[in-house]
Amino acid sequence: MLAGAAVPDGQHSFFLNPALGVDDGRLHAGISYSRPYGLPGLAWSRVSGGWSSGRLAAGVGLSALGLDRYREMDAQVVVGGTPVAGVAVGLGIHALVFSAGQDYGDVVPAFDAGVCWRSGRVRVGAAGLRLNSPRWHDGTELPPRVVLAGSWQPVDEALLALDLGREGSDEDAAFGAEFRLVPQLGFRLGVGVAPLRFAAGFSAMVGPLGFEYAYQFHPVLKDTHVFGLRAAWH
Numbered sequence: 001m002l003a004g005a006a007v008p009d010g011q012h013s014f015f016l017n018p019a020l021g022v023d024d025g026r027l028h029a030g031i032s033y034s035r036p037y038g039l040p041g042l043a044w045s046r047v048s049g050g051w052s053s054g055r056l057a058a059g060v061g062l063s064a065l066g067l068d069r070y071r072e073m074d075a076q077v078v079v080g081g082t083p084v085a086g087v088a089v090g091l092g093i094h095a096l097v098f099s100a101g102q103d104y105g106d107v108v109p110a111f112d113a114g115v116c117w118r119s120g121r122v123r124v125g126a127a128g129l130r131l132n133s134p135r136w137h138d139g140t141e142l143p144p145r146v147v148l149a150g151s152w153q154p155v156d157e158a159l160l161a162l163d164l165g166r167e168g169s170d171e172d173a174a175f176g177a178e179f180r181l182v183p184q185l186g187f188r189l190g191v192g193v194a195p196l197r198f199a200a201g202f203s204a205m206v207g208p209l210g211f212e213y214a215y216q217f218h219p220v221l222k223d224t225h226v227f228g229l230r231a232a233w234h
Contacts, residue, residue, distance in 0.1 A: 004174025006201030018090030030230035
């Protein structure tokens with residue numbers, strides 16, 4: 001899971017670690033939607049899909065954030081594989097796009113790389129995002145981001161996760177937990193620092209279909225509700 005956000009990591013593999021796609025179902029697809037912080041007119045959405053054989057994986061995704069005439073979009077292609085048992089690697093290519101009405105827009109490429117190691121019930125991963133430090137044409141730089149993450153599943157019904165991130169001179173950390181009373185129903189809790197934030201959510205599975213919900217609270221920007229649908233065929 002994505003620690004601290006009360007959402008699963010599979011839907012976020014395009015953004016956090018492209019090596020995670022190897023662990024997804026043989027065929028998988030998802031869609032997510034939110035109105036960040038309840039700000040009027042601000043909306044975010046993402047659709048993604050992919051395939052994994054357990055040894056090789058590939059996926060595509062598109063996310064969009066919009067407010068009035070301003071739009072940000074991120075189109076992604078990711079590939080991954082397991083060169084040795086227990087170790088997955090992945091690469092991601094992004095086309096970052098923004099527009100501010102009909103008269104102004106820009107597009108730049110971005111590149112990610114990641115690795116994930118699994119041993120028993122422990123998983124540890126690292127990823128570098130925007131490794132090429134892309135710049136918009138006006139000179140604004142999008143700094144690289146480094147993410148370190150680990151998870152431990154002490155029993156089948158519980159998962160604990162920790163994420164550490166650094167972007168420029170800013171650092172952040174988040175802790176999350178998921179509990180499953182039955183295999184089809186999971187409950188999640190999360191807390192993050194820098195800034196302090198909280199989250200809770202749940203997932204419900206019916207056959208290959210799943211519904212996701214997360215409530216996220218930021219002390220300044222207030223509430224965000226995230227809704228998602230996903231499907232996975234193993």
